[in-house]
Structures are given as C-alpha cells and as structure tokens.
Amino acid sequence: MGRRTVSEWILETQSVSKSYGGVKAxxxxxxxxxxxxxxxxxxxxxxxxxxxxxxxxxxxKPDGGxxxxxxxxxxxxxxxxxxxxxxxxxxxxxxxxxxxxxxENTLLTVKSPGDNPLTALLPSKWLKHELNIAxxxxxxxxxFRLSEVYKNGASEISGGQIxxxxxxxxxxxxxxxxxxxxxIAGVSPHLVPxxxxxxxxxxEQGKTLFIIEHRLHELFEVADWVYVMGRGRLIASGQPSDxxxxxxxxxxxxxxxxx
Amino acid sequence: MGIYIxxxxxxxxxxxxxxxxxxxxxxxxxxxxxxxxxxxxxLLFVFTHHPLANICTITSLVQRESIxxxxxxxxxxxxxxxxxxxxxxxxxxxxxxxxxxLRVREEWYLAMVLLVAAQIFTIIFSYDASLGCGFDGxxxxxxxxxxxxxxxxxxxxSNYAFPSIYAGVIALFAYLCYTLTERLTNSPxxxxxxxxxxxxxxxxxxxxxxxxxxxQVMVIGSAMASLAGWLYxxxxxxxxxxxxxxxxxxxxxVMMILGGYANNxxxxxxxxxxxxxxxxxxxxxxxxxxxxxGFNPNIxxxxxxLLESLLLLILLIYRPKGLLKESRIRTPAYTVFKDGEKNSE
Numbered sequence: 001m002g003r004r005t006v007s008e009w010i011l012e013t014q015s016v017s018k019s020y021g022g023v024k025a026x027x028x029x030x031x032x033x034x035x036x037x038x039x040x041x042x043x044x045x046x047x048x049x050x051x052x053x054x055x056x057x058x059x060x061k062p063d064g065g066x067x068x069x070x071x072x073x074x075x076x077x078x079x080x081x082x083x084x085x086x087x088x089x090x091x092x093x094x095x096x097x098x099x100x101x102x103x104e105n106t107l108l109t110v111k112s113p114g115d116n117p118l119t120a121l122l123p124s125k126w127l128k129h130e131l132n133i134a135x136x137x138x139x140x141x142x143x144f145r146l147s148e149v150y151k152n153g154a155s156e157i158s159g160g161q162i163x164x165x166x167x168x169x170x171x172x173x174x175x176x177x178x179x180x181x182x183x184i185a186g187v188s189p190h191l192v193p194x195x196x197x198x199x200x201x202x203x204e205q206g207k208t209l210f211i212i213e214h215r216l217h218e219l220f221e222v223a224d225w226v227y228v229m230g231r232g233r234l235i236a237s238g239q240p241s242d243x244x245x246x247x248x249x250x251x252x253x254x255x256x257x258x259x
Numbered sequence: 260m261g262i263y264i265x266x267x268x269x270x271x272x273x274x275x276x277x278x279x280x281x282x283x284x285x286x287x288x289x290x291x292x293x294x295x296x297x298x299x300x301x302l303l304f305v306f307t308h309h310p311l312a313n314i315c316t317i318t319s320l321v322q323r324e325s326i327x328x329x330x331x332x333x334x335x336x337x338x339x340x341x342x343x344x345x346x347x348x349x350x351x352x353x354x355x356x357x358x359x360x361l362r363v364r365e366e367w368y369l370a371m372v373l374l375v376a377a378q379i380f381t382i383i384f385s386y387d388a389s390l391g392c393g394f395d396g397x398x399x400x401x402x403x404x405x406x407x408x409x410x411x412x413x414x415x416x417s418n419y420a421f422p423s424i425y426a427g428v429i430a431l432f433a434y435l436c437y438t439l440t441e442r443l444t445n446s447p448x449x450x451x452x453x454x455x456x457x458x459x460x461x462x463x464x465x466x467x468x469x470x471x472x473x474x475q476v477m478v479i480g481s482a483m484a485s486l487a488g489w490l491y492x493x494x495x496x497x498x499x500x501x502x503x504x505x506x507x508x509x510x511x512x513v514m515m516i517l518g519g520y521a522n523n524x525x526x527x528x529x530x531x532x533x534x535x536x537x538x539x540x541x542x543x544x545x546x547x548x549x550x551x552x553g554f555n556p557n558i559x560x561x562x563x564x565l566l567e568s569l570l571l572l573i574l575l576i577y578r579p580k581g582l583l584k585e586s587r588i589r590t591p592a593y594t595v596f597k598d599g600e601k602n603s604e
Contacts, residue, residue, distance in 0.1 A: 080465075107592055116448065134592035151587075151596075
C-alpha cells in the first residue's frame with residue numbers, strides 16, 4: 001500500500017510501543033488507516049489489539065513512537081482532546097453510563113452550551129440546542145429500535161441493546177474516526193445484520209471505521225483492509241482475500257503445531 | 260434545619276451527582292463559620308470607628324454585642340460582607356481541594372485527604388488561640404437582626420421577632436440553594452456530572468474534561484458549605500471548633516444516604532428526618548428530666564445516635580438507595596419523545 005497523498009490517511013501510528021511490567025504488549029507497531037475506509041484489526045487474544053486501541057484513543061500513553069490523527073501529532077494529548085480531534089472509541093466491555101437513561105447516554109456524546117455550570121443555570125442559553133439534539137437523538141434511537149426504551153436506565157436494557165446503543169452514540173457524536181472494539185462479540189445472531197447495516201451506514205456518512213473483531217467471516221465482508229497482530233507485533237496486512245490465504249496468519253491464530 | 264438542608268444539598272451535589280466523596284464537609288463549613296466570626300468581629304469595630312482590638316477578650320465581645328444591638332447599618336453590612344467573603348473563600352478552598360482530586364484516580368483517596376484536612380483544621384483552630392480564640396471559640400456574634408429590639412417598631416422589637424426573621428432568612432437561603440442545585444443538576448452540566456461519577460474514563464473518551472468538571476463541582480459544593488457556616492455562626496452566636504468535627508461531617512452523610520443520593524429532594528428529606536430525630540430526642544430528654552426524677556435524661560438524648568444508626572441499617576437493608584430514588588436528569592429533551600408518543604397514539 002504505497003503512500004500516495006498525505007491527506008489520504010486519517011490515522012498513523014509510527015513505531016508505537018507499550019509494555020506492562022516487562023511484557024511488550026505492543027511492540028513497534030506502524031500502521032495507517034485510510035480516510036473513509038473500513039479497516040480491520042485482527043489477531044488472537046493477547047496480541048495487543050486493545051492496547052493499541054487504547055493508545056490511539058488516548059486512554060494509554062505509548063512508551064515510544066508517535067500517533068498522528070489527520071497528520072497532527074497527538075501523542076501525549078489529554079484523553080478528552082482525542083474526542084475533540086474526532087476520535088470515538090467503544091470498549092470491548094461496553095462502558096456506558098449505567099446510572100443514566102438511554103437518552104441521557106445518547107445526549108452525552110454532544111457538546112452543549114449548558115455543559116458549563118454558569119450557563120447551565122440559564123436554560124435560555126441551552127434549551128434550543130437541547131431540543132435540537134433531542135430530536136436528532138430520537139431519530140437515531142428509532143433507527144436502532146431503541147426509542148421505546150429511551151427512558152430506561154442503561155443498566156435495564158439487554159446486552160444486544162447495549163451494543164446498539166453504543167452505535168447510536170457513535171452516530172450521535174458524529175466523529176471522523178470510529179474505533180470499535182468487538183462490536184458484535186456476544187451479540188445474538190439476529191442482531192448481527194442490524195449492527196453491520198449500522199456500520200455501513202456510518203461509513204456512508206464518510207466516517208472511517210477501525211474495527212477489532214473475532215468474527216472474521218462477517219468482518220471481512222465489509223473490510224477494505226486488514227491488519228493482523230500477533231504477540232504485540234504487526235505480522236501481516238492486506239486485503240481480506242489475501243489475509244485469508246496467509247499462512248503466517250493461520251499459524252498465529254491456530255498455533256504452529258497444527259499448521 | 261435550613262443549614263442542614265444546605266449542607267446536605269452541597270454534599271449531594273458533590274457525591275450524589277459528582278461522585279466526589281467529600282469527607283471534609285466540616286472543613287468547608289467550619290471555614291465559612293470562622294471566616295464569618297473573624298470578619299464580623301473586626302468589621303463591626305471598623306464601621307463604628309472603634310480601634311481594632313483582640314477579638315477574644317470579654318470586653319470586645321461585649322462591645323460587638325452592643326453594636327449589633329444598636330447599629331443596624333454596621334451589623335447588616337458586616338453580615339453581608341462576611342457572607343460574601345466566606346462564600347468566596349469556601350469556593351477558593353474547594354478549588355484547592357479539587358487539586359488532589361485531579362491527581363487521585365481513586366476518589367476514596369480524596370475522601371481521606373479531605374478528612375485529614377478537616378481534622379488538621381480543627382486541631383489548628385483549637386490549639387492556636389491567635390486564629391480563632393482556641394477552645395473557647397469566637398463568641399458574641401449576635402443575630403444580624405438583634406438591633407430590632409432597640410427600635411420602637413411594635414411586634415418587630417419583641418424578643419421573638421428577630422430570631423424568627425433570621426430563621427426566615429435561613430429558610431430563604433436554603434430555598435435558593437435548592438433552586439440552584441435543581442437547575443444545575445437538571446441541565447447538560449448535571450448530565451456530565453453524573454457521567455463523570457459513573458465512569459470518568461468513558462466520560463473522558465466522550466470529550467468531557469473530567470478534571471475541570473470535578474473542580475467545578477467542588478468549588479460550587481464548598482461555596483455552599485461555607486455559606487451554611489456563615490448562616491450558622493450568626494444563628495448560634497459563636498464559632499467553635501467543637502461544632503465542626505468529622506462526626507458532624509458524617510451526620511451530613513447520613514442525611515444524604517437516608518434521603519437518597521442524586522436527588523435534591525431526597526437530600527432535603529434526609530436533612531428533615533434527621534433533624535426531627537435530633538429535636539424529638541432533645542425534647543424527650545427535657546421531658547424526662549422534668550417528670551421522671553432519678554432517670555438519666557441523657558439516655559433519651561443520646562438515643563438519637565441509636566435511632567439514626569438503626570434507621571440507616573433498616574434503610575440499607577430495605578431501601579439501599581435511600582428514601583427517594585435517584586432522579587433522572589430532567590431536561591426538556593424528554594419532552595421531544597413525549598410529543599412523539601402523543602402523536603402516535
């Protein structure tokens with residue numbers, strides 16, 4: 001994948017590393033994610049995928065290397081700045097606000113003029129905005145069949161609905177780069193097409209999707225490009241059709257004794 | 260009563276909504292109280308062109324009481340200024356306290372830091388007489404409406420009028436604090452606050468500046484606690500460290516847990532129930548003293564601790580979330596959905 005024009009890449013990691021107590025969780029990973037693409041990040045458990053995501057989303061600081069978002073070096077930025085740069089990240093174990101309602105969770109993804117305690121006291125300053133984003137939230141929640149449960153607490157809805165709510169929040173937040181950590185793991189089969197439709201819809205809006213997922217069959221149907229990690233390192237990259245045939249990838253996934 | 264309500268509302272804002280366990284409520288409350296007493300004692304002299312003197316002596320105590328009983332302008336001015344300054348100082352200390360809060364990711368470390376800070380505060384103010392007259396405290400802070408007795412206005416110059424007026428003023432401030440917290444919490448700010456409480460990391464990945472939000476809530480909460488301290492000193496007439504102990508902090512905690520956290524009405528309910536228990540046992544002990552000779556009235560008086568703990572235990576078993584359950588962030592956003600429900604019907 002040759003480098004054509006600079007602006008084509010929304011995300012670049014340059015020799016990014018992270019160790020935990022002497023174990024190299026991520027070791028010198030350099031990769032690029034193309035704007036508007038669906039890029040997959042696969043690898044066996046413990047290969048460092050989530051750690052890499054943590055660094056790209058600002059949750060962890062890398063020990064070495066650089067992270068560029070839209071060509072801007074964001075290494076060492078405080079966590080909340082990553083969101084402001086247009087990065088949205090979901091977690092493998094969904095991290096929602098379980099003491100709050102579905103609607104509140106959705107609205108939280110949008111910056112409001114009433115976020116400031118002083119303007120919060122003057123409803124006239126944020127009321128209009130609040131109603132606008134509520135209209136928008138209603139549309140999005142309807143799309144994910146969540147509008148019936150808008151009042152329910154996030155802890156009162158099903159696991160599948162939680163996964164859908166995560167995606168509703170992505171749409172609501174309107175980010176440029178979406179990092180999805182296992183969006184269909186543990187989801188009942190009938191929800192999988194709904195989730196993938198939502199992903200395609202998010203892509204149609206010009207957003208970039210970078211996805212960690214173990215269900216490769218479904219993932220490879222939508223992915224444009226695949227990165228494979230094994231034991232903290234990047235071991236392969238290519239189009240889904242090439243990756244399926246790659247022996248090294250099979251070996252990492254199944255163990256050398258079988259191959 | 261109103262003072263307890265303000266303190267419980269303040270703690271509820273910090274912990275119930277913001278997840279900041281403030282074990283140092285007595286610090287902010289006491290700071291407001293001592294700031295008020297020191298300022299009032301000096302300001303009364305300044306306004307009446309008296310030379311500044313040691314505020315701890317009996318002479319100056321008598322002097323400031325006589326000023327408060329006769330000079331409404333100086334008294335009310337000192338009252339207002341000390342209130343303003345107390346609130347500002349409270350906010351400032353709150354901001355300073357939020358500093359360790361930003362450093363510790365485990366919020367219970369903050370609880371320890373504030374508990375210790377409150378403890379240090381009472382120790383210093385008890386043992387260093389140059390700050391707040393030591394164990395005796397700063398006495399002689401008269402009711403800001405005591406001068407009414409020296410006027411010739413009927414009814415208002417009675418000995419019952421001025422305490423009632425001041426009680427009304429406290430109630431008014433309690434009401435204002437309630438409106439303030441209701442507005443603050445039922446807004447996008449309140450939503451953020453709860454989000455930070457539930458999962459600060461997730462809130463942060465949604466672009467919320469967790470440190471700033473934590474600082475904001477500590478500033479508002481401690482300003483409110485200092486406000487309560489200011490009101491209390493003028494009510495009780497003395498700033499004494501014995502009133503600002505950790506035990507006191509925990510009774511505010513009991514009020515909050517009792518009423519139900521993240522619910523402003525719950526906070527008020529908790530404050531009311533606990534104050535009621537305190538008052539009833541006090542009245543009970545007086546009655547026992549009068550009518551049952553030989554029976555130790557303290558048994559009735561101290562039974563409040565027993566009752567409080569019993570109530571708390573029963574509540575934790577049957578209603579672990581308090582008398583009133585956590586309220587939703589009520590913003591007009593919900594109306595958008597309600598309209599839809601009506602149309603589809």
